Amino acid sequence: MNSILTKIRGIFPYHKILLAYYSGSIAYGINDEHSDTDVTVVLEDFRDNIHLNLGQVDLFIFSKERFLARHSFDETITAYHRSSTDTFLSLEKTLIHIDSDFKETVDKLLNINHRMFLLKSLEAELEYGKEKPDMKLQRHSNHIIISLDIEASSSIMKRLVSLNLFVLNHGTRT
DSSP: OOHHHHHHHHHOTTSOEEEEEEEHHHHHTOOOTTOOEEEEEEETTOOSEEEEEOSSEEEEEEEHHHHHHHHTTOTTSOHHHHHTGGGGGGHHHHEEEEOTTTHHHHHHHHSSOHHHHHHHHHHHHHHHHHHSTTOOOOSSHHHHHHHSOHHHHHHHHHHHHHTTOOOOSTTOOO
């Protein structure tokens, strides 16, 4: 059994794990030896969402309802959490565990218009950037921009550049 799954079960012994997957730098394919391990977890009969730091592992725990709200970009979910929703699109490569009772829900979530989903994710990232003005877009603007066609992304790129959030230099992030 996966050691991360064992940790989650130890911390939440009374909650069924519906879904667990690597997120963050692993999902974006940019992790290195200095990266921590981010894991998104969906629990049944859990309330709200929390972030637990376990040293080198960060757990982002969601109730089923909050996870679904996050995926509809509901504004009751913080911009920080909404902006990283796109890591879900890497689920095929990052899945740790899926409960058979939740698989149909996951399949429906994956069967979406990826372009619109990524645009909403970028909007959330821009909103998060406004909340943290001392931070620049750090996480996944490249991931989103590459996924969009040039026509759809040109206005977004111009806005990112005008806000000094993105440098057009071979995709270099600042």
